[in-house]
Amino acid sequence: MSTNTHHDCDVAIVGLGPVGLFSAIVLGTKGYRVVGLDRWATPYARPRAVTFDHEIARLLNSIGINADDDECIDYYDAIYRWQNANGDVLTEVDWMNQADDGWRNRYWFSQPALEERLRQIIASLPNVTLLQGHQVGEIQQDADGVTLTHRETEVNGTSCTVKEGGVTGTVRAAALIGSDGANSKVRADLGLTMQDLEFYYDWLVVDVLPNEDKEYDPPHYQVCDPVRPTTVVPGGPGPTPTSPRRRRWEFMALPGETAAELEADERVWELLAPFDVTPDNAVLERAVVWRFQAKYLDQWNVGRIALAGDAAHLMPPFAGEGMCAGLRDAANLCWHLDLILQGHAGWDSLDGYSSERLTNVRWYIDFAVDLGRTICVADPAEAAERDSRMIAEHLVQREIGPVHPHLATLGPGAWIADDAHAGRPAIAGRVAHHGRFGRFDDVVGTGWMLLSDVRQAAPLPPEQQARFEGIGGRIVSVGAPGSGADVIDVEGAYGRWMKQQGVNHLLVRPDFCVAATADTADTLATSMDTLFDAMGVRSLAGAA
Numbered sequence: 001m002s003t004n005t006h007h008d009c010d011v012a013i014v015g016l017g018p019v020g021l022f023s024a025i026v027l028g029t030k031g032y033r034v035v036g037l038d039r040w041a042t043p044y045a046r047p048r049a050v051t052f053d054h055e056i057a058r059l060l061n062s063i064g065i066n067a068d069d070d071e072c073i074d075y076y077d078a079i080y081r082w083q084n085a086n087g088d089v090l091t092e093v094d095w096m097n098q099a100d101d102g103w104r105n106r107y108w109f110s111q112p113a114l115e116e117r118l119r120q121i122i123a124s125l126p127n128v129t130l131l132q133g134h135q136v137g138e139i140q141q142d143a144d145g146v147t148l149t150h151r152e153t154e155v156n157g158t159s160c161t162v163k164e165g166g167v168t169g170t171v172r173a174a175a176l177i178g179s180d181g182a183n184s185k186v187r188a189d190l191g192l193t194m195q196d197l198e199f200y201y202d203w204l205v206v207d208v209l210p211n212e213d214k215e216y217d218p219p220h221y222q223v224c225d226p227v228r229p230t231t232v233v234p235g236g237p238g239p240t241p242t243s244p245r246r247r248r249w250e251f252m253a254l255p256g257e258t259a260a261e262l263e264a265d266e267r268v269w270e271l272l273a274p275f276d277v278t279p280d281n282a283v284l285e286r287a288v289v290w291r292f293q294a295k296y297l298d299q300w301n302v303g304r305i306a307l308a309g310d311a312a313h314l315m316p317p318f319a320g321e322g323m324c325a326g327l328r329d330a331a332n333l334c335w336h337l338d339l340i341l342q343g344h345a346g347w348d349s350l351d352g353y354s355s356e357r358l359t360n361v362r363w364y365i366d367f368a369v370d371l372g373r374t375i376c377v378a379d380p381a382e383a384a385e386r387d388s389r390m391i392a393e394h395l396v397q398r399e400i401g402p403v404h405p406h407l408a409t410l411g412p413g414a415w416i417a418d419d420a421h422a423g424r425p426a427i428a429g430r431v432a433h434h435g436r437f438g439r440f441d442d443v444v445g446t447g448w449m450l451l452s453d454v455r456q457a458a459p460l461p462p463e464q465q466a467r468f469e470g471i472g473g474r475i476v477s478v479g480a481p482g483s484g485a486d487v488i489d490v491e492g493a494y495g496r497w498m499k500q501q502g503v504n505h506l507l508v509r510p511d512f513c514v515a516a517t518a519d520t521a522d523t524l525a526t527s528m529d530t531l532f533d534a535m536g537v538r539s540l541a542g543a544a
């Protein structure tokens with residue numbers, strides 16, 4: 001006889017990949033009742049993401065995962081090289097330095113291990129319930145909330161199907177996040193279809209557990225050989241703290257090659273042999289052919305339901321940014337939901353989430369597709385032309401230096417469009433605050449944050465200040481040691497940046513994007529009004 005269950009919550013999350021898990025932690029930490037569901041009982045074990053960037057390191061740190069010092073994350077501080085079949089350097093990317101938020105440009109991990117780490121954090125949040133091994137069925141939305149049904153699953157070999165006579169149940173939520181991946185059921189139920197950029201390449205993705213740690217110089221490189229375009233990168237720490245680090249190879253499938261041929265162990269070892277990886281010195285963890293593609297949704301929300309991660313966009317992994325984009329979605333969506341659930345804004349403010357994230361993701365999709373079109377060249381003449389062009393550009397432009405944020409900005413939403421710094425990642429420095437020294441986020445905190453030069457007294461008029469604090473905003477003064485500021489800019493990061501940019505105020509959002517900068521209190525006040533309007537945040541009178 002099957003059992004029926006029912007859960008009431010603030011937010012239901014369908015799909016517990018990295019995006020759903022991260023969202024559950026952010027909302028759960030804020031005190032919301034969250035129910036997360038996934039059809040698989042354990043993290044999805046097929047090889048996928050291995051790298052994330054500094055913006056994601058900052059986001060992960062905000063939920064308690066310090067990428068510089070966590071067992072499931074690794075880094076190398078070395079260049080990323082693209083070379084041709086002869087070993088000539090086509091280009092080099094600076095993965096040695098830190099970004100101006102203080103995090104390394106690139107980190108390495110195994111996706112199932114990171115997901116397991118996220119689940120450990122959720123285990124400490126009593127208001128977050130995970131229904132793992134439950135497939136979501138019907139989803140219905142009405143004026144007051146969303147109701148979904150779910151059924152217990154069982155694993156059959158490599159697939160997972162509904163269990164006859166298993167537990168069934170319903171979840172009633174104020175809001176629903178559809179983070180259910182590339183084949184999203186939530187997206188299909190909403191009748192939304194993705195735009196397809198018609199970029200399709202099949203690649204064999206191989207994860208290897210070496211018997212011993214081996215030096216690769218550089219540790220990450222791209223072999224632009226038309227005979228077999230290949231990616232050689234780290235794969236994150238090994239399965240135990242004392243294991244050698246994982247390695248990842250990706251080999252482009254050539255016309256006529258099938259997945260079954262490429263995934264056969266014998267064929268995988270043949271492809272690895274030129275890299276001196278053999279059954280004598282390594283174990284194959286996984287070898288799977290993936291179709292790399294580029295797709296996106298134009299609209300990411302309908303009423304109380306919003307899509308995030310691969311459910312809303314897909315990009316080829318050449319930039320290592322697919323999951324990163326999904327975590328940026330989650331950070332953005334969670335603060336929008338927080339405003340709505342607190343009663344400060346209406347459900348239509350999710351339109352801002354959709355438009356902000358769409359533009360940002362489109363930049364990364366185009367970037368990844370451009371990289372892919374340069375890498376996936378199997379024609380020798382085309383490859384020779386590419387090589388001579390890139391070698392010439394590299395000789396002129398070779399410039400290794402501090403990392404700058406990618407050029408992606410947000411689309412229209414809660415930031416000041418004609419502000420050169422807004423809509424992009426904010427800087428972060430090491431500061432002292434209340435007797436503690438460290439990263440700003442660790443010692444001062446995260447969330448809506450207005451940083452003002454200590455010489456600018458009372459930056460906001462009282463009504464605006466109350467409204468800003470009403471949505472959880474904090475106002476802190478920043479200044480040099482001895483200035484009497486709330487936050488002591490011990491290393492001068494904020495002072496230098498503000499002086500260079502000619503600003504005295506920096507308004508940072510909970511997703512670490514700059515909402516506005518301003519030189520004077522008057523400009524700041526005008527920007528604040530524009531932002532409150534853009535977010536649909538009600539005035540204090542309206543909220544009462």
Ligand SMILES: Cc1cc2nc3c(=O)[nH]c(=O)nc-3n(C[C@H](O)[C@H](O)[C@H](O)COP(=O)(O)OP(=O)(O)OC[C@H]3O[C@@H](n4cnc5c(N)ncnc54)[C@H](O)[C@@H]3O)c2cc1C
Nearest residue numbers: 015017018019039049050051136180181309310322323324
């Ligand atoms: C080969 C490869 C390499 C990659 N490398 C990188 C990289 O280096 N860096 C990077 O940033 N990104 C990379 N990516 C992309 C990254 O893996 C994805 O963007 C990321 O996993 C998406 O996370 P998600 O949470 O949105 O979706 P998923 O991780 O796909 O999770 C969706 C979840 O929803 C569940 N689900 C689906 N339907 C239902 C249902 N009806 N009921 C219940 N549960 C359901 C699924 O079981 C699944 O667990 C790579 C991808 C590939 C394929």
